[in-house]
Amino acid sequence: MESLSDTRWDVVISGTGLRHSLLALALSRSNKKILHVDENDYYGGPEAAFSLQEVDEWVEELGKVGNWWIYNAEEAVLKRLPNGREDIFQDKNIDNRAKRNLMKFLKFVVDYENQTDVWEAQSESGLDIFLSSKFNFPAHLQIVITALTLSLAPPSETSVKWALPRIARHLTSIGLFGPGFGAVVPKWGGGAEISQVACRAGAVGGGVYVLGTGIENVKVVEAEDTESPAFHLALSNGEAVGTKLYVHEATDKDNGGITTVSKAISIISSSVPSLFRSTVEGSPLAAVSVVVFPPMSLQIADGIQSDPVYIMVHSSETGECPAGQTPSGSPLDLSFDDQLLEQVEAQWREVMAEKANEESFMQFEERKGMEAEEEDDNDY
Structure with missing residues (x-):
């Protein structure tokens, strides 16, 4: 097997966050030589481990988001948001x-x-x-x-x-996940698990993964032809590699500064059934309700509440807490950013170049032999 330095890489991806893990997934059937490194010794932030089969089980653990409530400071009551x-x-x-x-x-x-x-x-x-x-x-x-x-x-x-x-x-x-429901949230995990699955798919497709290794230096060089490296990268493990394309995680400076977000998880000693009552005929009770506290609606001892506060309240029926108790929290990632996939597709098209028009983004054919393997498994 060639060393990292001896291989001519088509693309080096630095960081196994959600965006770059999804790029690895998109390129997993491309036959490109892909090196995916991360200075951390784990994928996607929190340590997680998923097999492709376990993804189906993870999806089953999604809780349906039902009612949305907003706090009215003048009347000191929660009012349901119209959907x-x-x-x-x-x-x-x-x-x-x-x-x-x-x-x-x-x-x-x-x-x-x-x-x-x-x-x-x-x-x-x-x-x-x-x-x-x-x-x-x-x-x-x-x-x-x-x-x-x-x-x-x-x-x-x-x-x-x-x-x-x-x-x-x-x-x-609204209605896609059942009457009255328009969103789902995982009971546990989240983006890190998706990153793990995407990176595993990239590895199955021939990508090389090196954790605990970051990029220490980047040198842009003038490529002699389309097959020659345009970047020389010095890795933290002492090796140097050449690649046609280099994709890296955006820094806080690239994003225009750091956004500070406070996060909390609380356990309420009540099942608060009024938050989860069904409002649409034929719909089951919601597993999650969203409570919104608009700017200036809360009294803060040492300042002004200039930004909104969101609380995801989970029903006690989810089994995450003992009966009669309700977990609630203000999550960091409130919703999936649709623009993320647009960014991934743009990078995918850059890597695939003229072949991008011949293939469909994120569309994969069944791997040969998979059906036979499944049939063999059923024989036991």
Whole structure:
């Protein structure tokens, strides 16, 4: 077997975070020579281990997200967020004029991609200005709509172009996981497990993985031809490699600074059944409810609550706690970022070059021999 230094790599990927692990998965059938390194001695952050078969079991552990609630500071009560036309018409707290404007907005947002003339000029503006100028939303409805995006910022700092696809995804997902449900969350694990599975697929496809080894130095060189390395990389294990393409994790500087997010997990000594009651005929009880505390709705002893707070409350029926107790927490990753797959596809196309048009992104044919192996397993 050739050493790392003697191999001409098509691409070196540094970091086994979710984005670059998914890139490894996308390239797993490409026949490219791929070196995937990580300065950590584990995949994707938290240590995890999954086989491809265990993914199916992990999916079965997803809890359905049902009701969304928002805290009303003036009345000191939780109010249910409307998820569609029926909820809006039945909500006695919304006057008729606001209901008409909400219906107009719902009709627009599920088709926003074909109505760029309505929002593109304000794409960089805050969502509050857009909702006020285009749909005459009062401040309290702006907060309600912004809550559906799970934005970590207030409406004034949540851009229109970032918010619209998230609101559309939420509304068009209602019912996909059963009556009244539009999202799922894992009881345990998360992105790290997906990274593990993706990297394993990359290794099965011929990728070489080296954990505990990072990139110490990068030198860009002028390639003699399309087959020659364009990057010389010095690895922390003392080896040097050449590669046509180099993909690395973005730094905090690349992302425009560090965002500080506080996270907590609490156990409530109550089953809080009112949070999980069914609101749609024929739907089971929700496993998870989302509670939103908008900016300025909480009293903080040593400061002002300028940003929203989200709490994912898990039903005691999930079995995560003893009967009568409810786990709740403010998660770091509130929702899957659709743009992540767009970034992965862009990098995949760069690696595949002219072959990118001949293959479908993330579409894999059944590996030869897999069905036969499964039949053999069933004989025992």
